[in-house]
Amino acid sequence: MEENFRDSIGTINEEGKRAWVFPKKPSGRYYEYRKWVSYGLLIFLFASPFFKINGNQFLMFNVLERRFNIFGFPFWPQDFHLFVISMIIGVIFIALFTVAFGRIFCGWMCPQTIFMEMVFRRIEYWIDGDRGAQIRLDKQSWNAEKIRKRLLKWFVFFVISFLIANVFLAYLIGSDRLIQYVSDGPLAHMSTLVSLLIFTAVFYFVFAWFREQVCIIACPYGRMQGVLLDNKSIVVAYDHKRGEGENGRKKFRKNEDRQALGHGDCIDCFQCVNVCPTGIDIRNGTQLECVNCTACIDECDTIMEKINLPKGLIRYASEDNIEKKAKFTFTPRLKGYAAVLTILIGVFIGMLFLRNDLEANILRLPGQLYEHKEGNIISNVYTYKLINKTSRNIDNVSFKLLSHKGQINLVSFDSFQVPAQELAEGTLFIEINNSALSGDKDKLKIGVYSGDDLIETTSARFLAPRSYN
Ligand code: SF4
Numbered sequence: 135m136e137e138n139f140r141d142s143i144g145t146i147n148e149e150g151k152r153a154w155v156f157p158k159k160p161s162g163r164y165y166e167y168r169k170w171v172s173y174g175l176l177i178f179l180f181a182s183p184f185f186k187i188n189g190n191q192f193l194m195f196n197v198l199e200r201r202f203n204i205f206g207f208p209f210w211p212q213d214f215h216l217f218v219i220s221m222i223i224g225v226i227f228i229a230l231f232t233v234a235f236g237r238i239f240c241g242w243m244c245p246q247t248i249f250m251e252m253v254f255r256r257i258e259y260w261i262d263g264d265r266g267a268q269i270r271l272d273k274q275s276w277n278a279e280k281i282r283k284r285l286l287k288w289f290v291f292f293v294i295s296f297l298i299a300n301v302f303l304a305y306l307i308g309s310d311r312l313i314q315y316v317s318d319g320p321l322a323h324m325s326t327l328v329s330l331l332i333f334t335a336v337f338y339f340v341f342a343w344f345r346e347q348v349c350i351i352a353c354p355y356g357r358m359q360g361v362l363l364d365n366k367s368i369v370v371a372y373d374h375k376r377g378e379g380e381n382g383r384k385k386f387r388k389n390e391d392r393q394a395l396g397h398g399d400c401i402d403c404f405q406c407v408n409v410c411p412t413g414i415d416i417r418n419g420t421q422l423e424c425v426n427c428t429a430c431i432d433e434c435d436t437i438m439e440k441i442n443l444p445k446g447l448i449r450y451a452s453e454d455n456i457e458k459k460a461k462f463t464f465t466p467r468l469k470g471y472a473a474v475l476t477i478l479i480g481v482f483i484g485m486l487f488l489r490n491d492l493e494a495n496i497l498r499l500p501g502q503l504y505e506h507k508e509g510n511i512i513s514n515v516y517t518y519k520l521i522n523k524t525s526r527n528i529d530n531v532s533f534k535l536l537s538h539k540g541q542i543n544l545v546s547f548d549s550f551q552v553p554a555q556e557l558a559e560g561t562l563f564i565e566i567n568n569s570a571l572s573g574d575k576d577k578l579k580i581g582v583y584s585g586d587d588l589i590e591t592t593s594a595r596f597l598a599p600r601s602y603n
């Protein structure tokens with residue numbers, strides 16, 4: 135077997151320049167399944183920022199204002215621990231899947247693959263034709279046909295990149311604001327328009343030019359494959375035992391008894407290589423470039439059908455399955471990942487349900503000491519911050535001292551409203567008779583009420599002069 139594929143990546147030629155990949159248009163069982171999966175995911179991706187649950191955007195990642203919605207649940211920076219746990223769950227989930235099923239995520243679910251293979255590449259086939267036509271068009275001089283096709287392709291690619299950029303922005307700033315900006319007209323929000331055009335340019339660059347390089351060079355998940363995969367991981371694999379036989383692969387000849395000659399089932403037709411969007415030869419074994427897109431499985435199955443041999447020369451299989459005919463087993467490594475994942479999901483769900491609707495923070499005003507008032511009363515001044523994490527307004531909000539006898543006075547009103555998903559802040563004074571204090575730094579327990587209902591408790595320190603204790 136030639137080993138030179140290990141020295142370089144499939145998309146760089148000997149001079150170190152980009153070797154442009156012109157993959158054959160895939161067709162077959164898996165490609166059909168993948169199309170349906172991609173339709174579902176594209177609808178999910180495009181609809182999520184515009185779909186609302188209880189008035190909350192389904193998915194939103196407003197980094198600038200630090201507001202996040204995940205599956206309709208609003209998250210605040212104060213919920214960062216939940217966000218971190220959900221990210222860790224995501225990573226372990228993908229790692230678990232990778233150990234068991236290789237890069238199944240890359241081939242079936244990754245937005246890069248979905249957009250590249252199921253949107254941009256299909257437009258390219260529609261405009262430029264299949265592999266042969268694309269190669270001819272590329273070599274051909276700039277005549278009217280090439281100019282027309284190129285301009286059409288670049289224009290359609292730009293429009294789709296612009297659409298993706300808009301959806302991306304809806305995730306970032308919220309769909310309501312995006313729609314508002316669109317109806318105000320682009321000139322009313324120049325800075326947003328500039329950001330939108332920058333996003334468009336990035337998407338255009340990625341899908342029109344950078345393409346499979348994202349998976350090969352840029353994606354950190356792709357680089358992790360070497361550590362995550364083992365002999366038991368199920369990946370898109372060439373059955374080299376069957377394909378090579380005793381005397382290696384050989385071109386197909388009618389009426390030749392390949393078995394008697396000791397040749398394997400691979401007829402060296404190169405169709406699996408031609409169809410590969412990352413330009414590799416899967417017959418060399420599992421490679422970093424392979425995104426498990428299944429195109430080579432479909433292509434080889436078609437060939438096997440044509441020459442009346444069983445399908446599955448390239449298939450989903452582990453190294454052990456090919457070498458020892460071993461079936462899939464739930465290895466200790468998989469069990470370990472699954473256990474950690476189950477525990478984390480349990481913790482996450484628990485924390486989600488224990489999360490308060492209202493987050494209250496009461497802090498003493500920095501640099502302020504206590505004030506001694508008439509009647510042996512000590513007064514401290516505080517700032518309060520209340521975050522309403524729900525999608526309904528919380529009315530009639532007031533504070534009461536739960537741990538000590540005393541009074542809480544708001545600066546301008548007795549009670550107030552915390553609007554849905556908003557922050558309310560202000561200043562308050564706490565006054566306690568010194569005889570009710572037990573030290574110079576008492577810990578107070580304060581109740582936050584909506585009408586007569588206690589909705590949250592919080593604590594704060596109360597300073598008092600030492601001589602009074
Ligand atoms: S498509 Fe199948 S038969 Fe043809 S070269 Fe690839 S593995 Fe061999």
Ligand code: SF4
Binds near residue numbers: 410413416429
């Ligand atoms: S080797 Fe096969 S599965 Fe891997 S990227 Fe190429 S075509 Fe897709």
